[in-house]
Amino acid sequence: MVAKRTHPLLFCQIMKKILASTFLALFGMSHLCAEVKITELDDRVRIEVDGKLFTEWQHKAWKAPYLYPVIGPNGVGVTRNFPMKDDDPTEDHDHPHHRSIRFSHRNVNGFSFWAPTSVKKDGPQAEIVLDEILKMESGETGELILKNRWLGDGKLVLTETSRLTFIPLENNQMLMDYDVTLNNNGEVDVNFVDEKDGGLGVRVAGTMKVVDRKSKTGKGTILNSKGDKNEAAWGIRAEWADYYGPDPSGNTAGIAIFDHPSNLRYPTHWHARTYGLITANRFGTGFFDAKRGAKKGDGTYTIKKGEKLTLRHRLYFHHGDSKEADVAGQHAKYIAEEK
Numbered sequence: 001m002v003a004k005r006t007h008p009l010l011f012c013q014i015m016k017k018i019l020a021s022t023f024l025a026l027f028g029m030s031h032l033c034a035e036v037k038i039t040e041l042d043d044r045v046r047i048e049v050d051g052k053l054f055t056e057w058q059h060k061a062w063k064a065p066y067l068y069p070v071i072g073p074n075g076v077g078v079t080r081n082f083p084m085k086d087d088d089p090t091e092d093h094d095h096p097h098h099r100s101i102r103f104s105h106r107n108v109n110g111f112s113f114w115a116p117t118s119v120k121k122d123g124p125q126a127e128i129v130l131d132e133i134l135k136m137e138s139g140e141t142g143e144l145i146l147k148n149r150w151l152g153d154g155k156l157v158l159t160e161t162s163r164l165t166f167i168p169l170e171n172n173q174m175l176m177d178y179d180v181t182l183n184n185n186g187e188v189d190v191n192f193v194d195e196k197d198g199g200l201g202v203r204v205a206g207t208m209k210v211v212d213r214k215s216k217t218g219k220g221t222i223l224n225s226k227g228d229k230n231e232a233a234w235g236i237r238a239e240w241a242d243y244y245g246p247d248p249s250g251n252t253a254g255i256a257i258f259d260h261p262s263n264l265r266y267p268t269h270w271h272a273r274t275y276g277l278i279t280a281n282r283f284g285t286g287f288f289d290a291k292r293g294a295k296k297g298d299g300t301y302t303i304k305k306g307e308k309l310t311l312r313h314r315l316y317f318h319h320g321d322s323k324e325a326d327v328a329g330q331h332a333k334y335i336a337e338e339k
Contacts, residue, residue: 033140034049034050034140034168035049035050035138035139035140036048036049036054036138036139036140036141036142036166036168037049037051037138037142038136038137038138038142038143038144038166039136040133040136042060043058043059043060043061044056044057044058044059044060044061045057045059045133045136045144045146047142047144047166049166049168049172049174050168052071052075053069053071054070054071054166054174055067055068055069055070055071055101056068056069057144057146057164059129059130059146059148060130061084062099063116063126063127063128064099064102064104064113064116064127064128065102065128065130065146065148066099066100066101066102067079067100067101067102068084068099068100068101069081069100070100070101070317072247072253072255072317073171073172073173073174073253073317073318073319074172074247074249074251074253074319075172075249076205076247076248076249077205077247077248078204078205078208078247078253078255078317079100079101079202079203079204079205079255080098080099080100080203080204080205080206080276081205081206082096083096083099084099084100088206089206090205090206090207090209090212090248091205091206092206092212092213092214092275094213094275095115095203095277097114097115097116098201098203098276098277099203100202100203101178101200101201101202101315102200102201103160103162103178103180103199103200103201104128104198104199104201105192105195105197105198105199105283106193106195106196106197106198107191107192107193107195108126108150108152108157108158108190108191108192108193109152109157109188109190109191110124110152111124111125111126111150111152111153111157112124112126113126113128113150114195114197114198115197116128124152124153125152125153125154126150126151126152126157127150127151128148128149128150128151128160129148129149129151130146130147130148131147131148131149131159132146132147133145133146133147134146134147134161141165141166141167141168142165142166143163143164143165143166144163144164144165144166145161145162145163145164146161146162146164147159147160147161148160148161148162156185156186157186157190158182158183158184158185158186158190158303159182159183159185160180160181160182160183161180161181161183162178162179162180163177163178163179163180163181164176164177164178164179165177165179171319173316173317173318173319173325174316174317175314175315175316175317175330176314176315176317177312177313177314177315178200178313178314178315179310179311179312179313180200180310180311180313181308181309181310181311182303182308182309182310182311183308184303184304184305184306184307184308185306186305187305188305189302189303189304189305190302190303191300191301191302192283192300192301192302192303193283193300194283194284194285194286194287194298194299194300195281195283195284195287196235196271196281196284196287196288197271197279197281197284198271198279198281198283198284199268199271199279199280199281199282199283200257200279200280200311200313201271201277201278201279201280201281202243202255202257202277202278202279202315203276203277204220204243204245204255204276204277204278205247205248205276206276207219207220207245207246207247207248208220208243208244208245208246208247208253208254208276209245209274209275209276210222210230210245210274210275210276211274211275212275213275218245218274219245219246220243220244220245220246220274220276221243221244221245221321221322222241222242222243222272222274222278223241223242223244223321223322224236224238224240224241224242224270224272225238225239225240225241225267225328225331226238230274231274233270233272234270234271234272234273235269235270235271235288235289235291235292236269236270236292237267237268237269237270238259238267238268238270239258239259239266239267239331239335240256240257240258240259240327240328240331241256241257241270241272241278241280242254242255242256242257242316242322242325242327243255243256243272243276243278244318244320244321244322244325251319252319252320252321253317253318253319253320254316254317254318254319254320254321254322254325254327255278255315255316255317255318256315256316256318256322256325256327256330256331257278257280257313257314257315257316258313258314258315258316258330258331258334258335259280259313260311260312260313260314260334260335261335262310262312263282263311263312264282264301264309264311265282265285266282268280268281268282269281269282269284269285269288271284271288280313282301282311283299283300283301284299285297285299286298286299286300287299314331314334316330318330
């Protein structure tokens, strides 16, 4: 006779009660069985873990959505505050479109979704707007699915479905899947033109930078799966890249981005900048290869009318450096999973 399985969340609740008399055991279980809560507010979607803010999906604050703030494992923000806040002395006021965590591209059929507010007033105007929240599911893990429209001069360029999954780990660490499906349901082909600026990007907290543009100093590190560090990691194809350094609390934390073998042009190129930016950009192959001395090709990718492209990523918010956090091991687990 086969034993009946207990639902994981129910199991966690039972174990918490059993271990209530032992503080240490209770502390461990509370982190292994964390509760993710997703709440829709008027202008954003809030994601909490055990009652504490992890991040918010900001969809009305600007011309494109982004995740901000993002609270790391030490209880402080691990992405840049500017331009949402401009009073952080560790941050430069450059690139206002580098907003924490977001997915975009500089040239899609002539429209810049990378920097939609940087264009001339009489030039092409781009924006990404929320069409519908398709799913919000709280629990032992959380899932948020959103449908967005990419508009150029007010007309539909493509439809994007973003699927975010939140997976709490021990010691307040977090895995977050950020999967994107780009649907061409318009009347013409959609061209992601060969550009260095695009993809899933993160701008880390000012304290975590490799190099500060003004002081020319910094304590952060960029490391990829090939072993390339800092400037040497720019434009290199790699299975993952990690940006770590002292967060505002003074303790080391990192944000690693994982590419998935099912993705277009795996492993992706990395637009990794020592001033705090890292993006997984598979649409700039010609640009990156030429800068690295290879013969320049055209990395433009076309999504034909009626077709779609799905890209899968995972972000790992961790304590310590890449070795201490076993970033390589976490990536291996990720690619071994069944979706």
